[in-house]
Structure formats: structure tokens, C-alpha cells
Amino acid sequence: MSDRDADLAGEKPNPLLAIVSHVVLVGVSIIVLYPVLWVVRMALSPTQAFASGLSPIPEQVTLQNFVDVVGKTDLQGTWVFGHQLWNSLVISSATALVGVGLATSAAYAFSRFRFPGGELGMKALLITQMFPGTMMMIPLYILLDKLDLLDSQLGLVLVYATTSIPFSTFMLKGYFDTIPGELEEAARMDGASTSRIFFSIILPLARPAIAITALFSFMTAWNEFILAAKLMNSETSYTLPVVLQGYVGAKSTAWGHFAAGAILVSAPVMALFFALQKHLVAGLTSGSVKG
Numbered sequence: 001m002s003d004r005d006a007d008l009a010g011e012k013p014n015p016l017l018a019i020v021s022h023v024v025l026v027g028v029s030i031i032v033l034y035p036v037l038w039v040v041r042m043a044l045s046p047t048q049a050f051a052s053g054l055s056p057i058p059e060q061v062t063l064q065n066f067v068d069v070v071g072k073t074d075l076q077g078t079w080v081f082g083h084q085l086w087n088s089l090v091i092s093s094a095t096a097l098v099g100v101g102l103a104t105s106a107a108y109a110f111s112r113f114r115f116p117g118g119e120l121g122m123k124a125l126l127i128t129q130m131f132p133g134t135m136m137m138i139p140l141y142i143l144l145d146k147l148d149l150l151d152s153q154l155g156l157v158l159v160y161a162t163t164s165i166p167f168s169t170f171m172l173k174g175y176f177d178t179i180p181g182e183l184e185e186a187a188r189m190d191g192a193s194t195s196r197i198f199f200s201i202i203l204p205l206a207r208p209a210i211a212i213t214a215l216f217s218f219m220t221a222w223n224e225f226i227l228a229a230k231l232m233n234s235e236t237s238y239t240l241p242v243v244l245q246g247y248v249g250a251k252s253t254a255w256g257h258f259a260a261g262a263i264l265v266s267a268p269v270m271a272l273f274f275a276l277q278k279h280l281v282a283g284l285t286s287g288s289v290k291g
Helices: 003-008 015-044 064-070 080-112 118-128 133-146 153-176 181-189 194-205 207-223 226-231 240-246 255-280
Strands: none
Touching: 015 064, 015 255, 064 255, 080 118, 080 153, 080 194, 080 207, 080 240, 080 255, 118 153, 133 153, 133 226, 153 207, 153 226, 181 194, 194 207, 207 240, 207 255, 226 240, 240 255
């Protein structure tokens, strides 16, 4: 029984149990955060060598690693990091927008309509998730080459969006199934069309599922490395995960730059997660059932 349940039942909470629970939670938090603090230590250290010792606190603090990563330029003086950050933002945002935009209508059709091949089509979408993206690298490279989309943001967006649609469709279909059909029946009795029901009733009620699906699509495109490294040819066309790999050499690794880059790559995803968190906790209580 938790402390809240004990209060509701009129019982006094056990102070020893509360102390033990907090000690365990603090210990688990330290274990989870320790690798993160270690990365922060290497990013703030002036050396590029791998840090030694158990303390996650750096002996000397400097922001030079962040300055070197952010201020990187090529031989022509082009601000490389700015182009790479822009590439990651545009490609990831477009992937989430295109993937979720197409998946919402497909998921609604699979959830509400009965048509020949519907169940088989849903299974076929799930089967595509069994194969890794690297397995399709050669045909994707040939297709993009024929379409003259190699080394372009549009080509990478199309590749990422097509791979995210099956997962997004499956996620949204499960959520659409939980929305009561009586809402649509009542809207049809009032003269609403299918498109009006979809845009005015279903999508607002499915906002939490759409938010989390878009977040997963964004994170997948943001963190993808192999396809971006092979389908992009110039340094200014790379995404940020490809840049991190450049700090890892065959004989040496610039750990300070790598750690600083890892923090910079992770920061936008963390900010997006916390920004969408309030939408994720919003349920069906806000919408047409609110009176």
C-alpha cells in the first residue's frame, strides 16, 4: 500500500518504508545518470583523451570542445555545422510531417472501413518492419540515382518517410480503434461527411497518439546514420549523426569533440520530448466528450 492509499484509508504512512523507497530511487537515478554525467565531463574537459577515474566531475572546465564543434568550417569557409544542423531539422521535421500525415488517413481507413484486402494489407505493412533499412540500401540507392535525388534532402525525406509509415499506421490504428464509433454515428445523423468527421472529431481526439507517433518518427530520422552516410556525398549535406562518426578515427578518437557533439545532437530531441509531453498526457477527456 502506498502512502497515498494509506492516507485515504486513514492509516499513517510508514516512515521507514518512505526512507527506503527514496534511497532506492536516488540510487537508481545515480546509476542511470552516471553515464550521462561522464559524457558531460568529457565534453567540458580540455583534453581529447578518454577520461580516467570514477569521478564524473571534470578537473578543468572549458567550453572549447563546443566552440570547435559548432564553429567548424570547411576549406571554403562554409559554416559546416550550421548546414548539418539545418539538414537534420528539415529532414526530421519533413519525415514526421509526411509520414504521420499519410499514416493518419491510412490508419483511419484500416480502423473504420471494411474492404477486400484490408486485413492482409495491415499484415503486409507489419511484415515490412521485419527487414532492416540497410537491407534496402542498394535498391534505394539505385532508385534515388535514377530520380536524380542522391545527395538531396528530398531523397532522404522520401526514404525515411516510407520506412516510418508502417509503424505510424500501426500505432495510430490501435488508437483509432479505442475511439467510440457512437461519436461518428451521431455526427453522421447531424449531416457531417466522412472527411468532416475525420478532421473535426477523430484527429482532435487522437492528438496524443499523433504527437507520440510524430515524436518517434522525428527521433528515428534524427538519429539515423547508415542511410544518411551512404545517400549523402558532401560534408554540407550530412546530418548530425554522420558528423559524430567523423570524430571516431581508425587509430584515435577525439573524445572531447565527440562528447560535445553528442550533447548537441541530443539536446533538440530532449527539448521536443518535453515540449510534446503535455500533449501526450492529454486524453479523451478534452474534446467532444467534454460537457
